[in-house]
Amino acid sequence: MSNRLSGQAAIVGIGATEFSKESGRSELQLSVEAIGHALADAGLVASDVDGLVTFTMDTSAEIAVGRELGMGDLRFFSRINYGGGAACGTVQQAAMAVATGVADVVVCYRGFNERSGSRFGQVSSWANAQVNTNGLDNAWSYPAGLSTPAATVAMQARRYMHETGATSEDFGRVAVADRRHAANNPAAFFYGKPITLADHQASRMIADPLHLLDCCQESDGAVALVVTTTERAKDLAHPAAVITAAAQGSAPDQFVMTSYYRPNIGIPEIGVVGRELWRQSELAPTDIATAVLYDHFTPYVLMQLEELGFCGVGEAKDFIADGAIEIGGRLPINTHGGQLGEAYIHGMNGIAEAVRQVRGTSVNQVDDVQHVLVTAGTGVPTSGLILSR
Amino acid sequence: MQIGDTFAAWELPITPTLVVSTAIATRDFQDVHHDRDLATSYGSKDIFLNILTTTGLVERYVTDVLGEEYDVTGISVRLGAPAYPYDTLTFSGDVVAATETTMEIKVVGQVSLGAHVTATVGVRVR
Amino acid sequence: MSDIDLREAVMAKALELQVMGETAPRYARDQVNQPMINNWVEAMGDSLSRYTQGEAPPAMAQVWTMGGLNPQRDPNDPLHSMMEFLTEQGFTAVLGTNCEQTYERYLRVGEQLSVTTVLDSVVGPKMTGVGEGYFVTTKSVWRVEDEVVATMLFRVLKYRPKQADANAVDPTKVLRPAINRDTEFFWEGTRQGELRLQQCGSCHELRHPPGPACPSCGEFDRTFVVSSGVGRLFSFVVHRYPAVPGKQLPLLLGLIELDEGVRMVAELVGMGPEDVEIDMPVQVAWQRIDDSLTLPVFERRS
Numbered sequence: 001m002s003n004r005l006s007g008q009a010a011i012v013g014i015g016a017t018e019f020s021k022e023s024g025r026s027e028l029q030l031s032v033e034a035i036g037h038a039l040a041d042a043g044l045v046a047s048d049v050d051g052l053v054t055f056t057m058d059t060s061a062e063i064a065v066g067r068e069l070g071m072g073d074l075r076f077f078s079r080i081n082y083g084g085g086a087a088c089g090t091v092q093q094a095a096m097a098v099a100t101g102v103a104d105v106v107v108c109y110r111g112f113n114e115r116s117g118s119r120f121g122q123v124s125s126w127a128n129a130q131v132n133t134n135g136l137d138n139a140w141s142y143p144a145g146l147s148t149p150a151a152t153v154a155m156q157a158r159r160y161m162h163e164t165g166a167t168s169e170d171f172g173r174v175a176v177a178d179r180r181h182a183a184n185n186p187a188a189f190f191y192g193k194p195i196t197l198a199d200h201q202a203s204r205m206i207a208d209p210l211h212l213l214d215c216c217q218e219s220d221g222a223v224a225l226v227v228t229t230t231e232r233a234k235d236l237a238h239p240a241a242v243i244t245a246a247a248q249g250s251a252p253d254q255f256v257m258t259s260y261y262r263p264n265i266g267i268p269e270i271g272v273v274g275r276e277l278w279r280q281s282e283l284a285p286t287d288i289a290t291a292v293l294y295d296h297f298t299p300y301v302l303m304q305l306e307e308l309g310f311c312g313v314g315e316a317k318d319f320i321a322d323g324a325i326e327i328g329g330r331l332p333i334n335t336h337g338g339q340l341g342e343a344y345i346h347g348m349n350g351i352a353e354a355v356r357q358v359r360g361t362s363v364n365q366v367d368d369v370q371h372v373l374v375t376a377g378t379g380v381p382t383s384g385l386i387l388s389r
Numbered sequence: 390m391q392i393g394d395t396f397a398a399w400e401l402p403i404t405p406t407l408v409v410s411t412a413i414a415t416r417d418f419q420d421v422h423h424d425r426d427l428a429t430s431y432g433s434k435d436i437f438l439n440i441l442t443t444t445g446l447v448e449r450y451v452t453d454v455l456g457e458e459y460d461v462t463g464i465s466v467r468l469g470a471p472a473y474p475y476d477t478l479t480f481s482g483d484v485v486a487a488t489e490t491t492m493e494i495k496v497v498g499q500v501s502l503g504a505h506v507t508a509t510v511g512v513r514v515r
Numbered sequence: 516m517s518d519i520d521l522r523e524a525v526m527a528k529a530l531e532l533q534v535m536g537e538t539a540p541r542y543a544r545d546q547v548n549q550p551m552i553n554n555w556v557e558a559m560g561d562s563l564s565r566y567t568q569g570e571a572p573p574a575m576a577q578v579w580t581m582g583g584l585n586p587q588r589d590p591n592d593p594l595h596s597m598m599e600f601l602t603e604q605g606f607t608a609v610l611g612t613n614c615e616q617t618y619e620r621y622l623r624v625g626e627q628l629s630v631t632t633v634l635d636s637v638v639g640p641k642m643t644g645v646g647e648g649y650f651v652t653t654k655s656v657w658r659v660e661d662e663v664v665a666t667m668l669f670r671v672l673k674y675r676p677k678q679a680d681a682n683a684v685d686p687t688k689v690l691r692p693a694i695n696r697d698t699e700f701f702w703e704g705t706r707q708g709e710l711r712l713q714q715c716g717s718c719h720e721l722r723h724p725p726g727p728a729c730p731s732c733g734e735f736d737r738t739f740v741v742s743s744g745v746g747r748l749f750s751f752v753v754h755r756y757p758a759v760p761g762k763q764l765p766l767l768l769g770l771i772e773l774d775e776g777v778r779m780v781a782e783l784v785g786m787g788p789e790d791v792e793i794d795m796p797v798q799v800a801w802q803r804i805d806d807s808l809t810l811p812v813f814e815r816r817s
Contacts, residue, residue: 122757128690139692140724141780143810145762147690151754155770155780159750162793208753208765208788253730260770261723261778265750407558414551414558416581432676440611441577442559448574449561457565461573465615511617 006280008099010233010240011091011387013042013226014352019189019343022116023220028060030222031111032068038224043237044105049226051076051103053090055110055346057083065109076103080248082256084294084377085269087347088385092246094227104228110348111222121218123147134256141258150215150297152257153379154207156265157299161209164314166302168209170321172200174298175213175340177326182337185363189217190341214298216339223348225355241358241387244283244371247276250381257379267300270375271307273384278309281386283371285310288386290357290366291331291373292350295338300378301325308373327364335364347376354387390492396454396482401446403500405474408436415441437471438478438505447496447508450480459492459512470502478505490514521604522640525649528600529637532593540629540658541589543579547571547626551578565621573618576657576665580630593634594653594669601673606648613652613670619663626659635668648674687805689761697727700739705809710742710799712777723777744799745816746773753788761804771797771813785814 015037017023017030031054039045046069052062053076062077078093080086087110094106114120128142129135146152160166179195182188195213203212233240249272253262262268278284285308293304302316310331311319324330336342336353343349354372356362369389376383401407405425412422417439420427428436438446444464452461472478479499486493491513498506545551555575556566566572588595598609622628632655639649651673657665694702704711713725716736720729728735754766767783769791783791784800796816803809 123690123759125690125760128693131693135693136695136698137724139694139698142690143692143808144768144781144812145689145754145759145766146752146768146780147759148754148757151752151768154752154754155750155768158752158793159770162750205753205755208755258780260750260780265770410558414554415575415578416583418584440614441574441581444614444616445555445559445561445572445574448572449559452561452563457563460621461618463615463617464574465613467613468611 005095005099005246006244007230007242009095009227010230010242011225011351011355012228012233012236012238012240013038013040013044014224014355015039015041016187016223016345016349016352017111017221019187019219019221019345019349020115021189021218021220023113027112027117027222028064028068030113030220031058031060031065031109031224034111034222034224035065035069035107035109038107038226041237042226044226046071048105049107050074051094051097051106053078053080053093053106053108055079055083055086055090056081057086058110058112060111076106080383082377082380082382084296084346085380085382087294087351087376088246088374088383089248089376091225091227091243091351091385092248092383095243095246098227098229104232106227107224108227108348109222109224110346112346113220114344115218115220117220119218120149121215124149137255137258146258148207149257150210151207153297153299154210155260156267156379157209157297159265160299160303164317166317168211169197169201170302170317171209171214171298172197172211173320174295174301174325175200177320177323178295178334178338178340180326181335181364182341185337185342188337188342189219190337210297210299213340216296216344219343219345221343221345221349223345223352225348225351239359239389241355242389243385244388245277245280245386246383247273247280248381248383249273249276254381256381259379267303267307267378269380269382270304270378270384273375273382274308277373277384277386281371283386287371288331288373289369289371290335291333292336292338292354292375293333294347294350294375294378294382295334295340296344296377298340301333304375304378308375327366332364332366335362335366350374351385354385358387358389390484390487392484392487394484396450396494399450399453399480401478401480403438403472403474403476403478405436408438408474411442411445412439415439415445417441433471435473437473440466440468443468443472443498443506446478447480447498447506447510450482450496451494451510451512454482455512458515460515461510462491462513463511464508466506466508468506469504470500472498472500472505476500485509518640525601525604525637525639529597529634532596532634535591535593537631537633537656538589538591538593540631541580543628543630544583545579547579547622547624547628549624552624569624571622571624573621573665574616576616576618576622577655577667579628580657592632594632594651597634597637597651598673601649601651606673606675608646608674608676610645610672610674611669612650612672613668615668617666619665622659622664628657628659628664630655630657643672643674645672646674646677648672684761684763686761686802689804689808689810691808698725701725702808704739704741705801705811708801708809710744710811711739712742712773712775714738714740721775721777723779740775742773742775742799744773746771746797748783748791748793748795748797749778750793751783751791753791767791769797769813779811782810782812783814784812790815
């Protein structure tokens with residue numbers, strides 16, 4: 001296979017609103033604000049933008065965003081399905097568009113009032129009522145009562161514990177690491193609020209074996225990312241975060257959050273992403289200084305470490321036991337605090353943190369960062385990136 | 390009979406008359422077994438079979454099958470869903486233990502709401 | 516009173532009554548007699564001829580000593596005292612749960628019975644399907660003169676009824692499955708009490724969830740088999756938050772691996788969170804919601 005995408009495009013601007021539990025403004029306004037900040041960060045203006053990419057789930061149409069920002073002609077617009085699995089996929093779309101010359105400057109955005117508006121943590125009745133194959137798929141779990149993201153993950157987590165011997169405390173170590181990092185991050189909702197493993201164990205059960213502190217926050221906010229060619233990036237404000245690899249992944253017998261019918265009910269889709277990232281980048285796990293692993297639920301972080309090859313199958317609990325994923329460890333992850341600590345913006349805030357690590361501007365900066373790996377929503381068809389200096 | 394033998398099922402339609410006549414025959418005058426208005430006022434759907442009757446019906450089911458060859462030595466019942474009028478109480482039985490002279494029969498009485506009674510009946514050759 | 520104080524008070528009362536021991540014998544109103552036997556066998560529909568020949572049905576043992584229409588309460592009756600105490604503490608409702616009778620011999624017409632009762636145990640508080648309460652067990656012994664002829668362990672749940680309020684769950688509010696022509700056969704089956712698994716008519720591969728084509732051979736030749744409904748628990752969840760339409764919390768959800776080799780998500784019923792474990796044998800049961808929907812649920816297979 002050829003490898004024509006690697007190094008062709010870069011993220012040159014990042015922007016976000018504040019992260020809160022009640023933004024007090026419309027989802028469209030949040031996205032427009034975030035895009036404005038991202039363009040300013042890049043040293044570009046709205047009229048430079050000729051492409052927009054967002055999530056299928058986003059409520060703000062590309063044309064509405066374009067109108068509010070006074071954009072000119074748009075030559076490229078695209079949307080990616082499967083909830084948070086779309087995050088890195090939006091950047092892949094943008095990278096492919098600018099690498100092929102279909103567009104020059106593409107903005108990826110995601111904005112929502114996910115706490116004050118429609119809460120993802122509640123029973124997703126809408127997902128059951130969809131008139132499409134996703135709705136039909138949900139007929140095999142929702143009527144039985146398996147109808148929240150936490151419960152669907154708990155089913156996989158219980159089996160993972162059974163097969164690997166991992167415990168609730170092993171899941172808790174992910175939450176402790178994230179919250180430690182968030183405690184240093186003024187933008188994080190849980191700034192200055194670290195937790196201990198005992199706090200994690202004492203938090204109430206949501207969907208046993210998942211405690212409250214295994215589950216990410218529900219957040220209001222928006223994040224935007226500006227993508228252009230590495231060539232043009234040289235003239236812009238910040239050092240470019242070069243897109244060394246960008247991949248999507250779905251595995252055989254794939255469902256959204258309920259891939260329970262294949263022999264192993266883990267998350268092989270992230271393995272698909274990982275293999276493609278290593279292939280495109282010609283890198284290996286040991287080349288990665290820090291990673292942003294999608295952490296809407298802690299068990300998936302352990303499973304991702306295994307699927308991406310940072311450790312062997314069933315060994316994640318040992319890999320993280322000595323603080324390896326905390327700042328100063330072998331592989332610090334989610335240095336912004338993750339979605340458990342900073343905010344849940346469907347993974348887009350994690351990509352922004354990866355850009356900061358490449359630039360050297362993170363509040364929890366890791367030394368000597370050459371390459372950062374980022375993943376998108378797990379349990380669903382997903383995506384990933386490797387960003388480099 | 391031996392372990393694993395199954396009794397033919399017995400379907401007994403529950404009627405108000407059955408509930409009331411058996412309650413009185415067992416000298417159980419609690420209102421929930423004969424006064425529908427009071428029974429519903431307590432949140433019950435209707436009057437319902439009393440426990441002494443359930444025990445009596447379990448005994449009858451077993452002795453109907455076994456005849457007069459055996460004495461009943463014990464009946465242990467676990468109660469479940471109430472048996473209301475207009476439902477059907479369906480008994481099934483399985484021999485779960487047996488010696489030369491004794492047997493234990495597991496009896497389940499099922500109504501539409503689930504198991505009304507799960508019982509173990511001990512018998513001994515006369 | 517705090518929960519702990521309340522429990523201590525209940526246990527102290529139980530101990531006080533247990534120490535009192537057996538009540539004085541209470542005598543049956545009538546001797547064992549043929550007219551009452553006749554009433555009983557008539558109502559039960561029992562036709563055993565020995566009951567017309569001087570023997571009484573064993574299950575009548577308790578009938579002889581029933582209190583009748585205007586029962587005189589023995590102030591020392593431990594069951595009554597315990598019940599009254601629990602009622603005062605708010606455990607107002609009562610439900611018989613177990614009755615274990617043994618019969619030493621058949622009673623004969625003309626015999627005079629007496630009964631004594633002792634408080635056997637009080638266990639709780641336990642959270643049950645109907646509310647929180649205590650299981651109160653008494654032991655009764657029937658005698659003819661000094662000869663023990665029958666015994667009974669009788670257990671009731673004395674409970675605080677759950678509030679029948681906005682928290683009450685309406686099962687008809689469950690989320691309805693999206694159904695199309697590829698999946699209709701499954702739901703048609705559940706309405707008939709059949710757990711139908713799609714089978715390829717060409718290569719015979721089984722599949723769940725179903726779909727229009729066979730992923731193994733590509734044919735559109737769909738048939739189905741009716742599953743045994745028997746399998747094992749592959750994984751499970753105890754859902755505690757948030758509320759789920761039509762479901763009581765905590766909600767037990769299982770991923771069942773059927774003996775036929777396919778998996779299925781369903782609610783687990785007839786068990787509590789502490790009873791569930793991976794690899795537990797289970798079998799299908801049915802939860803009829805209304806005319807249009809019946810859901811498969813799974814219970815423990817013994």
